[in-house]
Amino acid sequence: MAKLTINGKDVEAAAGTNLVEAAKQVGVEIPVFCYHPKLSIAAQCRMCLVEVEKMPKLVPACQTPVAEGMVVKTDSERVKTAQAGVMEFLLLNHPVDCPICDQAGECALQDYYMVYDLTGSRSTVGKVHKPKVQDIGGGVVLDSERCVMCSRCVRYFDEITGDAQMGFFNRGDRVEVSIFPDSPLHGEYCGNVVDLCPVGALTWKDFRFKCRVWFLEKAASVCPGCARGCNVTVEHNEGKVFRLKPRDNEAVNQCWMCDEGRASYKFVNEGRLLDPVVREEKKGVTTETLSSQRSEERKAYVKKEEAKAGSREPHTRKAVVVTWERALAVAAEQLVKVVATKGGAAIGVVLSPQATLEDNRAVVRFAADHLGVTAFYMGGRLDGEGDAFLRLADKNPNRAGVLAALEMGAVARGLAARTADDVVADVESGKLSALIVMGNNLPVSPDARARLVSAAARLDAVIVMASNRSELVDAATVALPSATFAEKEGTFVNAMGMHQKLRRGIALVGRALPETQIVQKLAAKMGFDFRPAREASAASPATAAPGAH
């Protein structure tokens, strides 16, 4: 430990800590462009120059480790002059096209200009122009003019992904950061350079021009893309999610995130099941009466489905949009009938590792305690690709949570979750005559799914709680719209067993409800005294890492 003073404030910092981090401890902000805690020190932007007593020149704070008795000044006249000088150089050739720049609002140049510069340009010669709007692959758009040559992106590809995809080209005021010729950005972690870029030189194609950042509201959440459970911020506006950004958590994702995860919000905005739908028996072929689903996309989908229907047993149920009250009444009636005639063993419950721990626990308790269900299955998404950095092959954020929910509700009774393939087998063999499904789809092959859908038409009840439309939803006797991760509070348990909280972002879409509430209402309809466990998180094993939110 070394004791030093920064702007007259006493600081005690571990040996090796640099001045930027030491200053942060006492709330002194030292402006930086090129410094990033996860990357090597370049000390090339010179924005962090500070005055240290007994040193003849100003020193870059990012590169200067703390030393015993050091006296640092970050607000002296010399430092201020240096900062203004650096800003003047950076803005010399900057196009100042903030009106069309996506970074505006979260741009280091803009923010620092207001604090450290705030003067006009003294230059009388024209600006150096460089190529704009370059699609450099990986979903990243490069604008060379806006670049401040901090080299964060270059160092990221050198040091974090290790495949050195970017570099500096040319010299002097003609210098440009770019990719190598004929080698567009590739790999699964390109989006991180957009977060790293302190200015608008690198922008994210998916988010480009969609929303100005100052309109975005933020909710701390967990990425629903895979079992890693990267901590993210859901950034949304007017009921629409615009992007996911990584949130720092040393124990899970540090400050990174994969590109697949960045795209994993899309199902929140598109193709949602908005209303409860009941399929009424034997009223002819499928008729789409869903008021909220009249889009072109939907029409095309229905047409395709109808064409497909020729090859398999046509639906003999008609979809009708109903009120929650009616949908729950129909679902309750169907379940009561099955329980009365065939018993709870004839009901299969598919749990969803896409839903929260609390939702799964509510469904397990409802099914096991009140319906006498013994057959629980694991739903979710099929496995995908994984790698050694962040991505895991299990594309479900809460598999461990489903197992935890079962442990509390069903394992005590000697029950265990079986796979989704077992659902298909058990439905086809006639073991099950009713299904309660959480989630949009089952993690089975398309062939098995088609068989399940056609077999489902013969079941007494198929009650699906889904957030998005799917074949399974279309085959359901009762489809209940459920909320996505962005619309509810809850817990995901990641592959490392860490319990991580989701915070609600957008309001519930359409008439969707969280599964916990759906089950609660359904139980009330059936006349059970059912309360979802409130003590949920407290009772679960204390495996949450200190950094987990």
Place this chain on the structure above:
Amino acid sequence: MIRVREKYGDRMTALESSYLTETLKGLSITLRHFLENTLTRKNTVTLNYPEEKKPYPERFRGLHRLMKRDDGQVRCVACMCCATVCPAHCIKIEAGEHDDHRIEKFPIEFSIDWLRCVYCGLCVDACPCDAIRMDTGEHPKPQIDRNGFLTTKIDLMKLGGPSVAVQGGVRPDNGEG
């Protein structure tokens, strides 16, 4: 010193309480105004709208218009500054990527709800590229339903004209920038 005399009630004289002379007095005033206004129109306060129009105050802004570039395209670059500053939230802009890289961003749709607008002019102050102006001096025309007041980009551009401001600063026309 002010001398105050107390007066109790307004007793009418016999002539007044007959009402006859007072009624005739009143009618003569009415008749005088009638003749004055029909013959001279010297003291009339009403206007024969729409043949006659009262000039608006000099600083009346009127409806917005979207200005055009030299080639007739919209000047707006969809920076959303106007939509951000608008206290009535009446401006809706949908931004898109322009084929021309020198323009880069443009509004696919730009609509103003003239019923919501409070005509404060903050959008004009906020605009960095002289794309929106409120200088038509016109008020919205009556419509038969509310949607009629939701004015789209096309209609706003019809009111607009070219601007002499340099769009986006001076740039070399070498296709580089």
